[in-house]
Amino acid sequence: MALDAATFAYPGARTPALLDVSLAIEAGTVTGVTGAVGAGTSTLLLVAGGFAPRLTGGALSGRRDIATNRIGIVFATPWTQLTGLATTVRAEVAFGPASLGRPRGSVLAACGAALRDLGVEHLADRDPASLSGGELQRVVVASVLAMEPELLVLDDPAAELDPAGADALYALLPELARRGTAVLVATPDSERLARTAERVLVMEGGRVTRDGPPAAVLDDTDVARIARAAGCPAPYPLDVAALVARVVR
Amino acid sequence: MTLRDLVVVRLGVAVNLVVGQVAAALLLPVYLDTIGTVLVATLVGPRAAIVAGLTSQVLNAVLSGNFTWLPFGVVQIVIALYAALAARLGAFRRLGTAVAAGFGLGIVAASTSAPISYYLFGGATAGGVTAVTTVLRALGAPLPVAVAAASYSTDLLDKSLVFALVAVVLRSLPRQMAVRFPMLAR
Amino acid sequence: MIGYVPGASALHRAHPYTPLAIATGLLLMAFAVSAPGAVWVVVAAAALFAASAGVLGTVLRPAAILALPTWVLLTILHGLLGGAPHVMLGPVAFSVPGGERALVFGGRLAAILLAFLTALATVSPARLVEAMTARGVPFGRVYLLVSTLTVVPRLRARVRQIVDAQQCRGLRLGGSPLARLRALGPLVVPLVLSALAEVDEQALALDVRGGTARGRRTALEPPEDSRADRAVRLAVLVAVVAAYAWKFLGAGG
Structure with a gap:
C-alpha cells in the first residue's frame, strides 16, 4: 500500500481531512498512527484501506496504490460491526468467509483459527448478544481475521477492552505481521504503540508531522514524561525497559 | 441498493418498530410506525422506502404476533411512494409544508387502508380505530362510513405528525451527515 | 410469550x-x-x-x-x-x-x-437463515428480516437512555395527550440522529466481510x-x- 501526495476531503467539507500525505506500508510490518482527535488518523486509515472515497464519498487527489483486495478494518465499538445475523459467535466469525462462497470445511477452518488467535474459542457457541463489550470486540477482530486480510487497519481497536485484553490484542499485531500481514493501527495509546509498532506516524491537522521508529517520534508515554521531567536528553525512553537500559548504560 | 442504503433501510425499519412501541407505551392516539419509512424515502428514495415499509410490516407482525396486519402492507407501499414524491417536491424543507403534505398522505393512506379493513376484517382491526368505528356505528352511521371516518381521523393526525417529525429530524441533521445523502440535495 | x-x-x-x-x-x-x-x-x-x-x-x-x-x-x-x-x-x-x-x-x-x-x-431463526442462505436468497433480504430484530433491543435501550437524559433536563412524559405528543420531538430526534451517525461504520464493517460478494454464500448447516x-x-x-x-x-x- 502506498500513498503519494494524497489529499482527501469529505463531501461538503471546506477543508481536507487529509493533506499531502505520502507513505508506504510494507507487508509484514506494524505501523502505528497517533494524533489528537480531529488530526486525521481515522481518515488516513480509511484512505489507506481504500474505503475512502469508495464508501464514504468525497474527493481524493494524489496517487494511491493498493496491491491487495483482501483488506480488513476494525473500529472501536463492537456493536456497529456485528452482522446481526448470527445467533452464535461461530456463525458471526464464519460470516465473512461464508459470504465468499468458500467450501464449508475451509470456512470452518478459517473461523477456528481466528477464534484461537483472539483466545475466544470458549465463546464459540454463545449468542453474541450475551457477551460483554470486551468479549464482543475480540469476536469482531476474529471475524475480520477470518477473512485472512493482507492489509489490516485498526482504528483504536482496544478502546472497549480492559487493560489485559488490550495488551493481548496489541501483542497479536506483531504476530500477524510475522505471518505477512501489513498492519496499520491508529490509537492515542502511545504506550502500547511504543511496544508494538516498528514505525509510528504522528498526525496534526491532516498532515503527517513526524514519521519514524517509536523511540524517535513518541515523547508522551508516562515513562517519557517522567524522563523529560527528570532532565533526561531526547529521545526519551518510552517504557520502563528502555529507561532501565539507559540508566544502566 | 448499495450496502450503505441497506444499512439505512435497516435503521428505518428499526425506527418504525421502536418509535411505534414508544407511541403505544405513551398511550398516544397515533401509531407513528411509519417515521422510518418516510425518513428512508427522503434519504435514499422510493425503492428503499418500499422495502423498509414492507419489512416493517412483516417484522411488526412477528414481534407482536398480530399477523392480521400483514394485508396492510399495501398501505406501506403507498406511504413510501407518496413520501418520496413529497421529498422530491421539497415538502420537508418547511414545517408547514411538511404537515400539509402529511395531511394529504393521511387522506391517501386512509383511503387505502379503510377498504382493506372493511372487506377483509369487517371493520374490526387495530384497537383504537375499531373503537372509534364502533362508536360511530352506535351513533347510527352505516358501517362503511364508520370504518372510513375512523381510519381518516386517526391517519390524518398520525401522518401529519410523522411528516412533521421527519422534517425536524432532517433540519437537525448536521451538514457533514446531510451531504452523504444525495436525495436530500434535490 | x-x-x-x-x-x-x-x-x-x-x-x-x-x-x-x-x-x-x-x-x-x-x-x-x-x-x-x-x-x-x-x-x-x-x-x-x-x-x-x-x-x-x-x-x-x-x-x-x-x-x-x-x-x-x-x-x-x-x-x-x-x-x-x-x-x-x-x-x-x-x-x-x-x-x-x-x-x-x-x-x-x-x-x-x-x-x-x-x-x-x-x-x-438460525435455521431459517441457513435455509435462505442455502437457497441463495439475496443477502439484503436475509439481512433486513433477521438482523433488524437484533437492532431493535439496542435502539430500545437507547430510547431509555434518551428519556433519562431528557428527564434530567425537565422533559415530562405524563400529562395531557398534547403534552405527551410534545415530548416526542426531544425523544425521536436524538434517537434517529445517533442511529444515522453509525451508518457508515456499519456499512464498512459489512463491506470488509463480503457484504457485497456476489454468488452463493456457503450455508454451514443447511436444513x-x-x-x-x-x-x-x-x-x-x-x-x-x-x-x-x-x-x-x-x-x-
Whole structure:
C-alpha cells in the first residue's frame, strides 16, 4: 500500500481531512498512527484501506496504490460491526468467509483459527448478544481475521477492552505481521504503540508531522514524561525497559 | 441498493418498530410506525422506502404476533411512494409544508387502508380505530362510513405528525451527515 | 410469550419453509371461504397444525389475548348493531346476518393468529437463515428480516437512555395527550440522529466481510429439504389454488 501526495476531503467539507500525505506500508510490518482527535488518523486509515472515497464519498487527489483486495478494518465499538445475523459467535466469525462462497470445511477452518488467535474459542457457541463489550470486540477482530486480510487497519481497536485484553490484542499485531500481514493501527495509546509498532506516524491537522521508529517520534508515554521531567536528553525512553537500559548504560 | 442504503433501510425499519412501541407505551392516539419509512424515502428514495415499509410490516407482525396486519402492507407501499414524491417536491424543507403534505398522505393512506379493513376484517382491526368505528356505528352511521371516518381521523393526525417529525429530524441533521445523502440535495 | 419454542416435533425438524408455507396456506384458505362453518373448519385446521407441533398450549394464550378485543368489538359492531332479522337473546336484539359476519371475520382472525404463531414457534431463526442462505436468497433480504430484530433491543435501550437524559433536563412524559405528543420531538430526534451517525461504520464493517460478494454464500448447516417437506408444500399449494378456483369459478358456474 502506498500513498503519494494524497489529499482527501469529505463531501461538503471546506477543508481536507487529509493533506499531502505520502507513505508506504510494507507487508509484514506494524505501523502505528497517533494524533489528537480531529488530526486525521481515522481518515488516513480509511484512505489507506481504500474505503475512502469508495464508501464514504468525497474527493481524493494524489496517487494511491493498493496491491491487495483482501483488506480488513476494525473500529472501536463492537456493536456497529456485528452482522446481526448470527445467533452464535461461530456463525458471526464464519460470516465473512461464508459470504465468499468458500467450501464449508475451509470456512470452518478459517473461523477456528481466528477464534484461537483472539483466545475466544470458549465463546464459540454463545449468542453474541450475551457477551460483554470486551468479549464482543475480540469476536469482531476474529471475524475480520477470518477473512485472512493482507492489509489490516485498526482504528483504536482496544478502546472497549480492559487493560489485559488490550495488551493481548496489541501483542497479536506483531504476530500477524510475522505471518505477512501489513498492519496499520491508529490509537492515542502511545504506550502500547511504543511496544508494538516498528514505525509510528504522528498526525496534526491532516498532515503527517513526524514519521519514524517509536523511540524517535513518541515523547508522551508516562515513562517519557517522567524522563523529560527528570532532565533526561531526547529521545526519551518510552517504557520502563528502555529507561532501565539507559540508566544502566 | 448499495450496502450503505441497506444499512439505512435497516435503521428505518428499526425506527418504525421502536418509535411505534414508544407511541403505544405513551398511550398516544397515533401509531407513528411509519417515521422510518418516510425518513428512508427522503434519504435514499422510493425503492428503499418500499422495502423498509414492507419489512416493517412483516417484522411488526412477528414481534407482536398480530399477523392480521400483514394485508396492510399495501398501505406501506403507498406511504413510501407518496413520501418520496413529497421529498422530491421539497415538502420537508418547511414545517408547514411538511404537515400539509402529511395531511394529504393521511387522506391517501386512509383511503387505502379503510377498504382493506372493511372487506377483509369487517371493520374490526387495530384497537383504537375499531373503537372509534364502533362508536360511530352506535351513533347510527352505516358501517362503511364508520370504518372510513375512523381510519381518516386517526391517519390524518398520525401522518401529519410523522411528516412533521421527519422534517425536524432532517433540519437537525448536521451538514457533514446531510451531504452523504444525495436525495436530500434535490 | 411470542417466539421460537424449541421442540422435537416433525414440524420443528421439517425444513423451515414448510411450517411457513402451511401458515401462509391457512391464511389464504381463511379468506377463500366465506361461510361461517367453513371458516371455522380452517380455524380447526390451524389448531390441529399447532397441536401437531406440540405448541397449541403455548400459542393459544397470545392468540386469545390478540383476538379477544377484536372479537368483542365484532360482536358489538355486527351482532348488536347489525341489520334484520334479529333474534332476542334475553333483553337484547341480536342480528342474525351480523352474527354470521362476526363469526366469519372472527374466525379468519383466529385462524391467521393460530397459524402464524405456530409457524413462529416452530421455525428457529438460525435455521431459517441457513435455509435462505442455502437457497441463495439475496443477502439484503436475509439481512433486513433477521438482523433488524437484533437492532431493535439496542435502539430500545437507547430510547431509555434518551428519556433519562431528557428527564434530567425537565422533559415530562405524563400529562395531557398534547403534552405527551410534545415530548416526542426531544425523544425521536436524538434517537434517529445517533442511529444515522453509525451508518457508515456499519456499512464498512459489512463491506470488509463480503457484504457485497456476489454468488452463493456457503450455508454451514443447511436444513434438509426432504421429499415429505416438498410434498406437504405442494399439497398446500394445490389446496389453495383449488379453493380459490372454487371461490371464483365454482360459485359462478
